[in-house]
Amino acid sequence: MRTKEASFVFACIAIITLGGLFLLPKVFKEFKGEEVIRVRVTLENRCTITDDAFVVLDESTKIKTPFYGKIAILRTERNAPLRLWMSPNFPQFRYDGEIQRAQEEMVMISDCNRNPRMDSVMKSMREAFSSKENKKDE
Numbered sequence: 001m002r003t004k005e006a007s008f009v010f011a012c013i014a015i016i017t018l019g020g021l022f023l024l025p026k027v028f029k030e031f032k033g034e035e036v037i038r039v040r041v042t043l044e045n046r047c048t049i050t051d052d053a054f055v056v057l058d059e060s061t062k063i064k065t066p067f068y069g070k071i072a073i074l075r076t077e078r079n080a081p082l083r084l085w086m087s088p089n090f091p092q093f094r095y096d097g098e099i100q101r102a103q104e105e106m107v108m109i110s111d112c113n114r115n116p117r118m119d120s121v122m123k124s125m126r127e128a129f130s131s132k133e134n135k136k137d138e
Helices: 002-031 116-129 132-137
Strands: 036-045 054-058 063-066 071-077 081-086 096-101 105-110
Touching: 036 054, 036 081, 054 071, 063 071, 081 105, 096 105
Parallel strands: 036 105
Antiparallel strands: 036 071, 054 063, 054 081, 081 096
8 A cells, every 4th residue: 555655646746847847948938038139121122112101010019110211220029020011101002021030130122013922822832732753853
């Protein structure tokens, strides 16, 4: 009877210890603050619209930062989702670029002749439907 009790206590201690080892990093990660960085975004405008029509949209905070002389400077978390967006001052136009992850230095390209969403859909379709034999030939 003593052996069963000892093995039960040992099993409980082992389960609690293993659970702690797996959960402890997640708990620390939750309380650790995200690194806030200064992001400098350069606009490469390939559209016929003025540069003032574009802003950088921080998808996590929904804050829009305008460009001044093709440069937008904002503070956000590292790897926050940023997108090239139309300024609220130009409601007659619509443009929504692809999401890019925040880095200290970035270039965002506005190309009105190309649809970035359609490009990403086509790329995904090519990857999904290409055969292994085609990949060997490339």
